[in-house]
Amino acid sequence: MEKQTKTTYGQQGSMEYILRSQLARSPTDLVKMAQGTAKRILDELNFPGQRSIDSSRVYSHARNIIKGDWIESFGIDFAALPDGRIWLVDGQHRLFSISQQDIPTPITIRLIEVDGEKDARRVYARYDQKRSVRTNVQIVDALGLSEETGLSRTMATSVFEAASTIMNNMEPITGSANTRKNPELFLQNNKVAIVQEWAKEARIYESVKKAKKALLVKMRATGMVAIALYN
Numbered sequence: 001m002e003k004q005t006k007t008t009y010g011q012q013g014s015m016e017y018i019l020r021s022q023l024a025r026s027p028t029d030l031v032k033m034a035q036g037t038a039k040r041i042l043d044e045l046n047f048p049g050q051r052s053i054d055s056s057r058v059y060s061h062a063r064n065i066i067k068g069d070w071i072e073s074f075g076i077d078f079a080a081l082p083d084g085r086i087w088l089v090d091g092q093h094r095l096f097s098i099s100q101q102d103i104p105t106p107i108t109i110r111l112i113e114v115d116g117e118k119d120a121r122r123v124y125a126r127y128d129q130k131r132s133v134r135t136n137v138q139i140v141d142a143l144g145l146s147e148e149t150g151l152s153r154t155m156a157t158s159v160f161e162a163a164s165t166i167m168n169n170m171e172p173i174t175g176s177a178n179t180r181k182n183p184e185l186f187l188q189n190n191k192v193a194i195v196q197e198w199a200k201e202a203r204i205y206e207s208v209k210k211a212k213k214a215l216l217v218k219m220r221a222t223g224m225v226a227i228a229l230y231n
Contacts, residue, residue, distance in 0.1 A: 015044040016086045032104035039099045047087045047124050061097035072106040079120035080111045089124040136160055149199035155206045162226035163194035170230050198229050
């Protein structure tokens with residue numbers, strides 16, 4: 001298949017073209033999103049491997065729209081790739097709610113220029129708000145850490161979860177006060193760096209197969225992985 005170019009993605013009628021045109025006509029990045037446009041964005045521009053829809057969150061957003069409690073300034077974010085593609089990285093549930101409305105809904109759209117797919121995946125994985133927390137597995141998947149390091153999805157996630165303890169010289173951090181004092185131990189980029197740094201050791205550890213299934217499961221647990229790698 002011929003590789004699509006920036007010109008192809010920018011052709012009139014493409015969803016990328018429509019979205020950029022809407023933004024160009026709005027001096028404040030606030031647009032009125034129609035039902036059909038929201039559906040097309042979800043179908044054509046959604047982040048590859050996006051999470052499944054949570055119906056309770058969709059209902060909550062739809063209820064806010066109907067009651068007039070909708071916050072239109074709460075941005076829906078897209079990653080704009082150099083080749084012209086645009087990926088929805090945050091706001092899937094709000095767009096799904098909008099796609100069910102009979103009249104256009106005002107929303108704020110933000111385009112985040114990225115250097116490429118890897119950068120776009122990092123942007124997607126950054127959205128860890130308390131109301132919309134991406135699980136560690138989803139972050140590992142979004143960043144492609146399993147493929148990058150040659151680890152299984154389970155092991156890559158275990159190392160990611162163990163990273164804070166490893167960075168703290170195997171001393172666990174408990175309590176919100178201590179957590180606030182050591183924010184660098186929980187920064188996603190730092191945790192990703194630990195997965196990359198300890199990937200070789202993790203692959204060796206994961207290669208151990210001769211054990212009962214129950215023991216192997218325990219060996220993949222976060223605490224055990226941290227001890228095995230650090231020692």
